[in-house]
Amino acid sequence: MATILRIQTKEAATLRPAARRRSPGLFQLGEDIPRGAYLMIAAASFLLPIALWCFLSYSGRANALILPTPTHMVQAGIEMYRDGDLLPDIKISVTRIGIGFLLSAVLAIPLGILMGAYKFAEAAHEPFVGFIRYVPVPALIPLVMVIAGIDEPAKILLIFLGTYFQMVLVVADVTRQVPKDLLNAARTLGSSRLQVLFNVLLPATLPGILDTCRTMIGWAWTYLVIAEVVATSSGLGYSIMKAQRFSRADEIFVGIFILGILGLATDMVFKIAQPRLLPWAEAQRS
Numbered sequence: 517m518a519t520i521l522r523i524q525t526k527e528a529a530t531l532r533p534a535a536r537r538r539s540p541g542l543f544q545l546g547e548d549i550p551r552g553a554y555l556m557i558a559a560a561s562f563l564l565p566i567a568l569w570c571f572l573s574y575s576g577r578a579n580a581l582i583l584p585t586p587t588h589m590v591q592a593g594i595e596m597y598r599d600g601d602l603l604p605d606i607k608i609s610v611t612r613i614g615i616g617f618l619l620s621a622v623l624a625i626p627l628g629i630l631m632g633a634y635k636f637a638e639a640a641h642e643p644f645v646g647f648i649r650y651v652p653v654p655a656l657i658p659l660v661m662v663i664a665g666i667d668e669p670a671k672i673l674l675i676f677l678g679t680y681f682q683m684v685l686v687v688a689d690v691t692r693q694v695p696k697d698l699l700n701a702a703r704t705l706g707s708s709r710l711q712v713l714f715n716v717l718l719p720a721t722l723p724g725i726l727d728t729c730r731t732m733i734g735w736a737w738t739y740l741v742i743a744e745v746v747a748t749s750s751g752l753g754y755s756i757m758k759a760q761r762f763s764r765a766d767e768i769f770v771g772i773f774i775l776g777i778l779g780l781a782t783d784m785v786f787k788i789a790q791p792r793l794l795p796w797a798e799a800q801r802s
Contacts, residue, residue, distance in 0.1 A: 584766040589773070592766035601755065606774065609740060609752045612668070613782075616675025617736045621729060624683035628725075631684065632691025633717060642688070649681040653739055657746055671743040671751075678739030679732045686731075690724030691717065723794050730786035737779045 566586070572578040573585040580588075596602040630637040656677060664670040694717055702716045744753025752771050759767035 581763060581765055584769060588766045589769045592764070593770040593773075596755075596767065596770060602770075602774075605750060605752050605755050606778070608750045609744065610778065612671050612675060612743065612751065613733075613736050613740055616672045616740075617679060617733055619672070620676050620680040620683060620732070620736075624680050625687055625725060628684045628687025629691050629718070629721060631688035632694075632721075633713065638688065642685070645681050645684050649685060653678045654742060657742075661746070666746070666748070670746070671740075671748065674743040674746075675736050675739050678742070679735050682735065683728060683732050686728045687721075687725055690728060691721050693724070694720045719796070723790070726786060726790050726794065730783060730790075733782050733786065734779060737775060737782075741775070 569583070570586060573580070573583050584592075593602065627637075627641065631641055632638070653674060657674070660670050660673050660677070664673050698720065699712055699716060702712045707715065740751070741753035741756070744751035745757045748754050752775055756768055756771035759765075759771065
């Protein structure tokens, strides 16, 4: 009888972890959660701060000059739209982001792959790129104004400098993480150097490169505001600084809200595009 009890206890001990794996909870490490719970948590992450904002502003507990009500913010946005300033500012900011970020990606991705794949490229570029990466972009503003003036090239150059050097090093690290066994297997099967580079190494790095671009576009929006507060008369960053000079907190919130929406939209573009452009990466993750 005691032997039977011991056997049953062992069987129960082995079955309990399996049962837990079949029905993952909200706090299990690395496990998926029900889609409904995911959507509810995501919605709460937006709604709770908005509820707190409404409570503090409508109740008068916060100074209206610092924290306007959502109603005042919406009214300010409508007024900015009617004045004809809002849409042109959005357009010029998106254009600056697009040009600066694309220029950075076109130059940084190939160099990063070369640095990660070939040691001579790493030795030739990484010390200088690593040095420039730690120089704050605002410290380069006087030099940028001397080189590019105060017009559009200066704004685009600042966005480029804010993302290029970071992107190069991150892409190089992504390339180095490709298993050497994968490359050796391709060589063993008779692949040439170019075939290994374009048919094995590049497809293996593309998921990480796309994740890097998704991160760097967030940096680009950050440096956009820096670029647009320097000798400019257009853009969302300029509109925020102009509102600050006239103590228009509602217009400041309009600019911040639009920047957040645009940044979230670009992030979602990368998130949605990855499984469609790189289906093999999603298959490996699942």
